[in-house]
Amino acid sequence: AAFAGEPVNLTCVASGPPEPVEVLWWLGGEQKGDFTPSPSCFFLFSVKSVQQQDAGKYWCEVEYHGRIISSEPAWITVEGVPYFVVEPKDVAAFAGEPVNLTCVASGPPEPVEVLWWLGGEQKGDFTPSPSVLFVKGVNDSIKFYCEAKNTRGISVSRTGTVHIKVRPDSPQDVKVHHVSDLNITLTWSPGFTGHSQLSTCTIQVSKGPGKKVKLPDVDVVVPPFQHVFEGLSSYSNYSVRIRCDNEVGSSPFSPWVDFHTPEGAPSAAPKNFTFELSEHQLTLSWAALDQEELRGRLLAYKVQWNQGGESQDPLLFKDNVARLSGAGRFFNATFQVAACTMAGCGPWSQPVLVMPVSAMQAQTQRGHMWVGLLFGLLVATMVGLLLIVLVRNRGKETQFGSAFAASGTDVPVSFTAARSFNRQFPEPPESTLDSLGINSDLKAKLQDVLISERLLTLGRMLGKGEFGSVREAFLKSENNSGQKVAVKVLKTDINSSSDIEQCLKEAAYMKDFHHPNVIQLIGVSLHKRAQQRLPVPMVILPFMKHGDLHTFLLMSRFGDEPFTLSQQILIQFMLDIARGMEYLSSKNIIHRDLAARNCMLNENMSVCVADFGLSKKIYSGDYYRQGSVSKLPIMSTQHRAMW
Incomplete structure (x- = not known):
């Protein structure tokens, strides 16, 4: 045993061969330093000024030829002023609510007694540790601490505070992030919590300049202090503010924060x-x-x-x-x-x-004439029905019985055929890829994207080319849903299998494309022609709402009503084309006809590289050589692509 502040020495003696060994000291399972080599078998552990934290069980360990040998334990007991095992902690309570305060101190030497101080005043006398002080209730924050005494002296604990729970302060740093045309992400920091955990926050949003329209409040459980606000209108001014609640009540609202949502495409037609x-x-x-x-x-x-x-x-x-x-x-x-x-x-x-x-007046007159005819027909029909009812009610008799059915008899069943059949000209069967005379590899590649012609309804023409046309169409799925598509139709006067195969090769290329800036294949359909050996192939593609980039750019500058395209949009067009061409390069495809007319704009104003009728796939090597005669666009083809 030792008094606090005194020096303490512990010795460890190892007997054995007279060769150097290493020793390691331990305190209650905690290593004290590293192995200490010594030429002798005598080891010393010193504490210059022993304190309460140095008290405990000590032992030493010796390493000898890879083996650890432990000594018998020794104990250091430090006598001094009491030390606190449990010190007073800050507490929060409602005004007038009772509170229990705890203080625990220990020796040696024992016994240890505790004295309480509350708001600068002594509360009672010394009582044995541990000690609990019962406070009936306060209306304002108040500080407290305790003193611990033994025969060696007195120790004073930390000072704690009894806080009174109040309403929180308004939130701070309200910020709007990730603004889109439909939603925003809102973040904020809590203010002073009022010594009580925040449970919810209320978000208020108003819309419009001047006299704003208040939207329904949104309650959010916190933490975290953020919320995604959805269902906003595009291109609109908004303001937002927040308040938070604890168990006492609500904070004031934060100041209004204004923000503006970006544009969206119009939602209605004129x-x-x-x-x-x-x-x-x-x-x-x-x-x-x-x-x-x-x-x-x-x-x-x-x-x-x-x-x-x-x-x-x-x-x-x-x-x-x-x-x-x-x-x-x-x-x-x-x-x-x-x-x-x-x-x-x-x-x-x-x-x-x-x-x-x-013509409109004549049409109106014809309309009036038809209205008169229909009205006359309706009157005649009603009179005829009335006569039939009267005749049936008379029930005329003949030598064979009643000539008219009496009331209550069964009504004969009639039916109408759901479909009529023409025995002379039966409906032609669906065309297949086998009827085209194309090579087996191409046929196998397109088999799983073949779409029945009966699911396609062709509409207006979107454009013409040397080998055919592009039409707007409606593609119906097996579950009766549908989508608007674009269909490339080969000219009906082309009867060569090689021309048809060239058209379908373009579809075969596109089947493997999966990139937002490269047009993707939906499917291939075959149109059966009467008294013709070969059907007409049709390549089904996504419908591009804004057409080709060439026409779009011309209309922006030279149309009857020009409009401005920002530099940012033009750069985005270039980036879209570059990404699409980079993707084609990664697929070993050379386009050979990249031009603005072959770049399409979808409904999101993203550019898709299209028209792969002149494309070639490089199966090996990094170079392509034009080895056959084919038609190339002279005005838009680089010299290195032509030769």
């Missing part, structure tokens, strides 16, 4: 689409979209028109009125209009058919 046709001019007009439907800053109204079953170049206008000269050329044409923002174009309006006034 309404009230009408036309006026004069001798020299066609005037189209429609109702402008409100801001909620527009979902962005209006770039232009896009007018598409169709004449004779063929789609014409679209027109762009800044206002909701279009004036077109040369009225006669628009007879029997159909027009549609859509609004466009930086994020894309919205849905098309219902089509309007342009007709001369005289």
Whole structure:
């Protein structure tokens, strides 16, 4: 035993061969230093000023030829002023709520007694440790500590505080992150918690400039102090503020934080689409979209028109009125209009058919005539039915019994055939790849993407080329759902198997493409032609809402109503094309006809590299040699691609 502050020495003697050994000291399972070599068998462990934390069981270990030998243990007992095993801790309570405070101190020497101090005043006398102080309740924060006494002296504990629980302060650092046209991520930091854990926070959002419209409050369980707010409107001004709650009540709201959501494509088509046709001019007009439907800053109204079953170049206008000269050329044409923002174009309006006034009046007169005929037919039918009922009720008798069915008798069952059959010209069977005369490898590759012709409904023509045309179409799936697609149709006057095989090779290439900037194959279909040996192959591709990049860029600069494309958008177009071509290069494909006309814009304004009719696959090596005669576009082909 030793008093605190005194020096203490422990010795360890090892008997054995007179050769150097190493010793290691331990205190209660804790290593004290490293192995200490010594030329003798006498080892010393010294503590210059022993303290309470040095008390405990000690022993030494000797390593001899890889073997550890442990000594008998020795104990150091330190006598001094008491030390605290449990010191007072801060506590939080409601105003007037009772609180228990605990203090535990130990020797040696024993016994140890404890005295409490609360708010600077002594509470009672010394009592044996451990000691608990019962506080009936306070209305304000108050400090406390305890003293521990034995025969060696007195120790004083840390000072604790009894806090009174109050409402929290308002949240801080409210920030809006990851703003999109539909949602935001909101983060904040809690303020002073009021000595009570926060449980929930309430988010208030208002919309619109000036007199704002308050949206429903959102309650969030915390932590974490963040929330994803969904269901917002595009291109709109919002403000947000937050308050938080603990078990006492709610904090004040934080200051309003303003933010603005980006643009989106319009959600509705222009309404009230009408036309006026004069001798020299066609005037189209429609109702402008409100801001909620527009979902962005209006770039232009896009007018598409169709004449004779063929789609014409679209027109762009800044206002909701279009004036077109040369009225006669628009007879029997159909027009549609859509609004466009930086994020894309919205849905098309219902089509309007342009007709001369005289034709419309004649059509109206014919309509009135048909209404009169239908009304007369309806009256005649009703009179006939009334006569039949009267005749049946008379129940005329003949020598063979009742000539009319009496009431209550069974009604004969009639049926209509669900389908009629033409015995002279039966329906032709579905075409297969076997009927094309193509090589077996190409046939095997396209077999799993062959789509029945009955699932396709062809629409208007989107464009023409040397080998065929591209048409808008509707592809119906087996579960009766469907999607709008684009279909490349080979010319019907091409009857060569080699030309058909060249068309299908393009589809075979695209089957393996899976990249957002390279157009992907949906499938291949075969159109059976009457009295023709070979069917017409049709390649089914995704519908590209904004057409080819060449036309889009021309319309932005030289259209009737030009619009501005920012440098950021143009750079994005270039990056999209570069990513697509990089992907094709990784697939060992050389395009040989990369041009703006062969780059398509989808509904998200992303560019997809398309038209692989002249593409070639390099199966080995890093170079390609043109070994056969094929048609190449002279104006857009680099010299190194032509030779």
